[in-house]
Amino acid sequence: MSQTQTDSSKYYLPHNSYYPILGSVALFCLMAGAVSYLNEWAGGYVFLPGAILLATMFFLWFGTVIDENQHGVYNLEVDRSFRMGMMWFIFSEVMFFAAFFGALFYARELSVPWVGGLGVRRSTSCSCGRTTPRHGPPTVPRTWVPAPMAPSRPCRPSACRPLTP
Numbered sequence: 001m002s003q004t005q006t007d008s009s010k011y012y013l014p015h016n017s018y019y020p021i022l023g024s025v026a027l028f029c030l031m032a033g034a035v036s037y038l039n040e041w042a043g044g045y046v047f048l049p050g051a052i053l054l055a056t057m058f059f060l061w062f063g064t065v066i067d068e069n070q071h072g073v074y075n076l077e078v079d080r081s082f083r084m085g086m087m088w089f090i091f092s093e094v095m096f097f098a099a100f101f102g103a104l105f106y107a108r109e110l111s112v113p114w115v116g117g118l119g120v121r122r123s124t125s126c127s128c129g130r131t132t133p134r135h136g137p138p139t140v141p142r143t144w145v146p147a148p149m150a151p152s153r154p155c156r157p158s159a160c161r162p163l164t165p
Contacts, residue, residue, distance in 0.1 A: 012073050019061040026053035 030050025036042040068074065074082075 010075070012068075012075065012078050014068065017061075017064075019057055019064075022053065022057045022060075026050050026057055029053055 027050065030047060030053075033042075033046035033048075033050050036046045037044055
């Protein structure tokens with residue numbers, strides 16, 4: 001295999017490509033097949049055209065990129081931009097999942113006790129005994145009788161309305 005050297009002062013711009021349009025058509029066919037299958041309009045075979053188009057698009061697009069690399073059309077600047085693009089992509093994925101799981105942690109571990117009156121946000125609690133359960137209802141024995149609640153602070157009518165049966 002012969003190595004062809006390119007001018008290092010030129011930045012390689014690839015030619016026009018039809019692969020993004022082919023990928024869009026493949027994903028549309030795949031999703032149309034999923035809708036048909038989930039609504040029981042057709043069997044599981046309706047996924048095949050979209051999956052075959054998507055696999056074909058990946059093989060052709062990656063083959064083109066590999067062929068361009070083997071022919072030496074990329075210089076160090078293009079290689080550096082590929083690496084920086086991948087680095088920024090990975091960084092954005094890490095930040096997305098950090099935000100997602102941070103919001104999940106907030107919703108499950110911090111906001112529920114605050115709504116129930118625990119923690120530093122005491123302004124959300126009231127003395128009428130309403131709380132938000134965290135782990136489901138407790139098992140109550142048959143002989144259990146609720147004890148009368150002593151108010152810890154006066155209940156504002158706007159914040160705590162009496163429970164009606």
